[in-house]
Amino acid sequence: MKRCFLVSWCALVVLGGCREKPAAAPTPAPAAGMEIALFQLGQSEEEVQNAVATIPNFRRPGGAGFIVVRTGEQVSTLDAQAASPAPDRPVAMHFRFETRRLVQAELTYRADDAAARGALYDRLLAGVAPAYAQSANHVLGGGGGRAAWLHAPNHMLLVFEPRADARAVTLRTSPPVFRQSRAAPGRILRGT
Numbered sequence: 481m482k483r484c485f486l487v488s489w490c491a492l493v494v495l496g497g498c499r500e501k502p503a504a505a506p507t508p509a510p511a512a513g514m515e516i517a518l519f520q521l522g523q524s525e526e527e528v529q530n531a532v533a534t535i536p537n538f539r540r541p542g543g544a545g546f547i548v549v550r551t552g553e554q555v556s557t558l559d560a561q562a563a564s565p566a567p568d569r570p571v572a573m574h575f576r577f578e579t580r581r582l583v584q585a586e587l588t589y590r591a592d593d594a595a596a597r598g599a600l601y602d603r604l605l606a607g608v609a610p611a612y613a614q615s616a617n618h619v620l621g622g623g624g625g626r627a628a629w630l631h632a633p634n635h636m637l638l639v640f641e642p643r644a645d646a647r648a649v650t651l652r653t654s655p656p657v658f659r660q661s662r663a664a665p666g667r668i669l670r671g672t
Contacts, residue, residue, distance in 0.1 A: 513639075514607055515570060516637065516651050517611075519585040521581075521583060521584075521634065521655060522582060524581060528585075535569060538560055538563060538573075547560075554578055555576070556577045557575060557576050559574050565590075568603070584655075586651070587651045588649075589650070589651075591647045591649065596647075597647055600649050601626060608637060611632075612630035612631060612632055614630070614631040615629065615631065620640075620641075626641050631656065634655070635654065635655055
């Protein structure tokens, strides 16, 4: 009886181990626009290039496709074009550096057509807005389009539909336009 029980138990263990395990759930894609979180003001050019290479549609062997354009010892720019189109991923990125440190990052996304651009703008704004305490949303005059300024203590983010391109939506991070003076906190505001 004992032997029969032991054989039955072993058979159950072996058969249980042979069952197919359920496939792992696919990793969810980040929300549209979250690539901007990879680029922080003050990063070095090398850190920015490494971050660019982590975005799926920008991965290319040896970093091919990233073009550094220098405009002087103190100021340089980096432009990156997507190697392949991907939904909700930037198609182009432009970075500005001062003394080899990032001062502005601009990521451009592209909708399929003019009708889809409004939905793309809404998705990008919804993806990044929760991380910002203060924001201002404006409708541009003239040629139409919309823009939202999102403010954080050390930088601001602009989400906008440029008039020049009916399919593009751009995210741009840069220093705030005005910063509180350290010499006289709460009293003087100066431009940057």
